Amino acid sequence: MPLYTRPHRPNAEPVVRRAALFLLVLASCQRRDAPDGRTAVELPGREAWSLATHPSLPVDGDRLAAMTHRALAATGRFAPLPADSPPGGALAARAAVSVVDARVAPVPGGRVEARVRVRLEFRPALADEGSRLVLEADGNSNDSADLAPAAAAEAALRAVLVALVARLDIASHTDEQLVEDLRSPDKARSNAALEQLAGRRHPAAVSPLLAVLRSGDAEVASRALSALVVLDDPRTARAIVEEAERREFPFFLEALYALGAIGGEDSEAYLFTVESGHADVRARTAAGEALEQARVRARSPRRTGEAR
Numbered sequence: 020m021p022l023y024t025r026p027h028r029p030n031a032e033p034v035v036r037r038a039a040l041f042l043l044v045l046a047s048c049q050r051r052d053a054p055d056g057r058t059a060v061e062l063p064g065r066e067a068w069s070l071a072t073h074p075s076l077p078v079d080g081d082r083l084a085a086m087t088h089r090a091l092a093a094t095g096r097f098a099p100l101p102a103d104s105p106p107g108g109a110l111a112a113r114a115a116v117s118v119v120d121a122r123v124a125p126v127p128g129g130r131v132e133a134r135v136r137v138r139l140e141f142r143p144a145l146a147d148e149g150s151r152l153v154l155e156a157d158g159n160s161n162d163s164a165d166l167a168p169a170a171a172a173e174a175a176l177r178a179v180l181v182a183l184v185a186r187l188d189i190a191s192h193t194d195e196q197l198v199e200d201l202r203s204p205d206k207a208r209s210n211a212a213l214e215q216l217a218g219r220r221h222p223a224a225v226s227p228l229l230a231v232l233r234s235g236d237a238e239v240a241s242r243a244l245s246a247l248v249v250l251d252d253p254r255t256a257r258a259i260v261e262e263a264e265r266r267e268f269p270f271f272l273e274a275l276y277a278l279g280a281i282g283g284e285d286s287e288a289y290l291f292t293v294e295s296g297h298a299d300v301r302a303r304t305a306a307g308e309a310l311e312q313a314r315v316r317a318r319s320p321r322r323t324g325e326a327r
Contacts, residue, residue, distance in 0.1 A: 057098040060091055060114075075121035076135065076168050083172070087116065090176040094184050115140040116176070119155070123168055126161065133160045133167035137175040141183055154182045185211035194223045201227050210242060217246030224250060229258050237270060244270075244277050253283025260289050272305050279309025282316035 069080030078086075091097040120136035135158045142151040158175030160167040185207040189200055192215070200212035213231065216224035228250070232243040240262065247255050256278055263274035275293065278286040290313060293306035 057096055060097045060099050073118040073121045073135075075123055076118065076172060077165070078169050078172060082169065086169070086173045086176055090173065090180050093177060094180050096184050096187075097180075114142075116179075118172070121168070121172075123164075129163075130161055131164045131167045133162075133171040134158070135168070135171040135175045137172070137179050139179045139183060152183065152186055154179050154186070156182055181207045182211065186215070189215060194219070194221050198223070198227045201231060209239075213242055213246050217249040220250055222252075225252060225255060229255065232258065232262055237267065240266065240270065241273060244273060248277050248280045251281060253281055253286065256281060256283050256285035256289070260285070268299075268302075272301065275302070275305045275309045276312075279312035280316075282313040287313050287317070 065080060065084070067080075068084040088099045091099045117138045118135060119138050120134070122135075123131050123133045126132045136155055137158070139154045139156075140151060141154070156175050156178035158171040158173065158178060160170035160174065162170055185205070189197065189208065189211055192200065192212075194216065197212045197216050200208055201216075203209045203212070213228070216228065224246070228243050228246050232240050232247065244259065244262075247259065259274050259278060259281075263271045263278075266274075275290065278290055287310060290306045290310040294303050294310055297303050297306065
């Protein structure tokens with residue numbers, strides 16, 4: 020999920036129908052722990068699940084409920100309760116799941132390629148808004164038309180819950196511990212540490228994030244780039260430029276917008292150079308848009324204060 024916003028360009032992206040119909044997953048503090056130590060989770064009733072269908076997903080409410088039940092149980096951390104369980108006491112947690120993107124396209128061989136993105140919002144009861152976690156994950160499937168969409172949705176649900184568990188596991192870690200978590204072979208844990216370091220806006224996060232930017236694969240480098248945008252330190256611009264020059268064109272374009280979001284003299288100088296003389300019109304266009312964003316940032320009260 021990008022942590023910065025590109026300028027709007029009409030018709031530049033395919034139109035995607037989105038569903039923002041939330042399913043509440045409630046947990047009672049009287050049932051906080053199941054006998055095996057897992058957190059008990061009460062799922063919503065049948066009517067609530069029926070509202071979660073997406074126009075591009077041939078999945079009814081009952082099936083989606085079963086998918087979520089299985090995904091929760093598969094984490095080993097949650098014990099889903101039947102919808103008709105007697106009500107408990109005060110709530111222990113609130114979670115909301117929404118299908119925010121669904122695409123199905125035919126591929127050779129009579130199959131379809133399905134991609135589904137889900138968003139999970141998780142907040143302990145009585146916690147302030149700052150304690151809310153918002154996570155997104157994609158699920159993909161290449162299968163027959165009657166199997167692929169549901170398989171992609173189930174994969175996305177599993178992935179977003181794995182990400183949630185990773186975030187909960189490291190929530191209390193110090194900056195030093197999070198730096199160690201970045202090196203974890205567990206991809207979910209490493210990604211969670213990356214996002215947490217960026218979210219804290221701690222200067223100590225800059226060096227490890229730059230190291231990840233330089234050494235990670237394209238997907239990890241993209242996440243590191245987004246995290247550096249959140250840190251908002253213009254001194255990172257030169258390292259981003261180096262990676263932009265070294266990596267494939269899609270990352271190059273992403274880096275241009277990141278430089279526009281971060282701003283600073285180095286960012287503006289590079290963006291001006293690309294806008295003025297790059298051979299690819301897409302690069303010139305992106306650099307121009309990003310340069311305008313950087314100039315707007317330079318005029319903001321915060322940045323003018325920093326300059327003084």
